[in-house]
Amino acid sequence: MDRTKIDLWVGVFVALGVVALLGLAMKVGNLTSGKIGETYSVTAAFENVGSLKPHAPVKSAGVAVGRVDSIAFNSKTYEAVVTIKIDKRYSFPKDTFANIYTAGLLGEQYVGLEAGGDEEALKNGDKIAKTQDAVVLEKMISQFLFSKASETDKDVKSSSQNTSEVKPAETKSTELGDAPF
Amino acid sequence: MTKSNPLVSIIKTLQGIGHRMVERIWRLGAGARLFFLTIVYSGESFKRFHLTMREIYSTGVMSLLIIIVSAFFVGMVLALQGYNTLQKYGSSEAIGVLVSLSLVRELGPVVTALLFAGRAGTAITAEIGLMKTTEQLSAMEMMAVNPIARVVAPRFWAGVISMPILATLFSMVGILGGYIVAVPLIGVDEGAFWSQMQANVDFQSDIVNGIIKSLVFGVACTMIALFEGFDAPPTAEGVSRATTRTVVISSLTVLGFDFVLTSFMMVI
Secondary structure, three states: HHHHHHHHHHHHHHHHHHHHOOOOOOOOOOOOOOOOEEEEEEEEEOOOOOOOOOOOOEOOOEEEEEEEEEEEEEEEEOOEEEEEEEOOOOOOOOEEEEEEEEEEOOOOOEEEEEEEOOEEEEOOOOOOOEEOOOOOHHHHHHHHHHHHHHHHHHHHHHHHOOOOOOHHHHHHHHHHHHHHO | OOOOOOHHHHHHHHHHHHHHHHHHHHHHHHHHHHHHHOOOOOOOHHHOHHHHHHHHHHHOHHHHHHOOOOOHHHHHHHHHHHHHHHHHHOHHHHHHHHHHHHHHHHHHHHHHHHHHHHHHHHHHHHHHHHHHHOOOOHHHHHOOHHHHHHHHHHHHHHHHHHHHHHHHHHHHHHHHHHHHHHHHHHOOHHHHHHHHHHHHOOOOHHHHHHHHHHHHHHHHHHHHHHHHHHHHHOHHHHHHHHHHHHHHHHHHHHHHHHHHHHHHHOOO
């Protein structure tokens, strides 16, 4: 094996390695999508962020406009303080509404921005005042069950003369128990 | 001589344990010394880089085939098995995430290191062991050529350079194998496959950490192979035993280091 042949093969080997690394970075990792140019950061306080994580996307009208930078806990107000970085190209009014949504039923959570009507725009370091917490599935189910239970209660009271009419209400509650949550 | 004193047999057993313990520690120390000397004398393997180049050819390039073929099959099996479980929960699109994360974080570095120990580590041990048996190393010393600088260091650096490249290739080829099973064969949506993968694989904490792992495995595997070869008794049997030990110790070291590194990376 002469030296030029070895050099060639080692060159091919290293080039393959570089291609694989680039492939991992671009196609598999989020290096490209994680890159936003100039940004400004604003904070928003939520009572519950659910399973929101740093690097989660920030979307407005479905378009990614930024990324969650950090999530901290404020021990004075007992709230979660989410710092988000928004692309400099997009400006939002001061009274923008920040929500935490879930992509799909079990997908990852992201921050959704809904523009308000204020003339002034959000600046670096501003705080978004109007926020809505993440939906906690257990809370929602328990509220739903609670309201359902009080409804059936009313049904029973309004039709207390006839016992046979109570039956549909009962079947309803069993249906609820079988619901695929 | 009359009858075996129980006290004597206890002392004999303790002596045996102590002897083996001292032997192990001595070998560890000798290995560390060889590692240190390799670092000290590695100037030549960069000044005369074609020495290292030749070793990269025999450890890295020659391992390409086994790495690529096994990566392809590992990726395909991961996709098949993952699909089996994921479809029960109606989230078969997450198969891309499953395949890529398990390859990039764990299987890529670890399986590459195990294959490397079997394919290249044994070759290094046998080569150096035979050099010692045929007194080539002593001959070098007679000619005032430092065998560590001339023989050990280039092989060490070749292993350290080759391992991350092989591991990255393993991950990438494995993901391609998983893609081939998941998208054309099973029929998972292609867009969901890649986009979920991109949303969940982080460059810093997944890909770079995997490469750091493979770098550590590269140092460990190559150093073990070199030391076993350098330390082999100069007989045919000694060399064969040293080769076996290289595979066993490298595999155990890789798996142990993998746990330690993973737990450290979890904290950060």
